[in-house]
Amino acid sequence: MSQVLLVEDEPAIADALVYALETECFTVTHALTGAEALAAAAREPHDFAILDIGLPDMTGLDVCRRLRENSSIPVLFLTARDGEVDRILGLELGGDDYVTKPFSPREIVARVRAILRRGNHQPPAAHPPIPHPTATLHHDSSSMRILFQGTPLDLTAHEYKLLLVLIEKPGRVFTRDQLLDYAWQDPGAVTDRTVDAHIKSIRAKLRIAQPGAENLIETRRGLGYSLAPNP
DSSP: OOEEEOOOOHHHHHHHHHHHHHHTOOEEEESSSSSHHHHHHHHHSOOOOOOBOOOOOSSSHHHHHHHHHOOOOEEEEEOOOOOOHHHHHHHTTTTEEEEESSSSSSHHHHHHHHHHHHTTTTSEEESOOOHHHHHHHEEEETTTTEEEETEEEEOOHHHHHHHHHHHHHOOOOBBBHHHHHHOOOOOGGGGGHHHHHHHHHHHHHHHHHHGGGGGGEEEEEEEEEHHHHHO
16 A cells, blocks of 8 residues: 655645545545655655645745655645746656646546556666657647557647657757747747756656657757657
């Protein structure tokens, strides 16, 4: 039975999440503040952390930073703000996923299970085989969705635009500046680290869909990113 550390200061949201998690046989430690969460983490190990970014005493990002000093615990961020900065900072700190309020408690449970499953069942090879791009990724222009093996990926607008650029020209290397130009209306308002954070998020979602699929997106050091060419 997995032990979940839930850090959420809104009672209605916390109660709904505790109920949903315990119904699915998780054991939940609920903390209202960052300080309570860190104290609970020090008392006993946990298998997963769900962190609200907006806490009364510190941010969920601060809690994650402190947890990461001594643990590699998977982290899911909850945020009431749809701001890009929160998402980028959360992912750069090592967060595994994020959800914007309002959300369904069942969605949170599903994401927790997917992340834990990903961590518990890593492929044995140091470098998992890369799936064939054209066999796994497909762009449905009518619905403006990108499908992985027939199942739509849950992408944000910028993630969708970034991945679309890559899958339309497998093997071509795009610089970060080029990707910013393609995916942002005002690329001057963001930095190239924004691209890195979004690529990390896309890879995480591909990994959830199939371990090893994250390697479809190749990093060309000093150059940029590309989609693995056809073998």
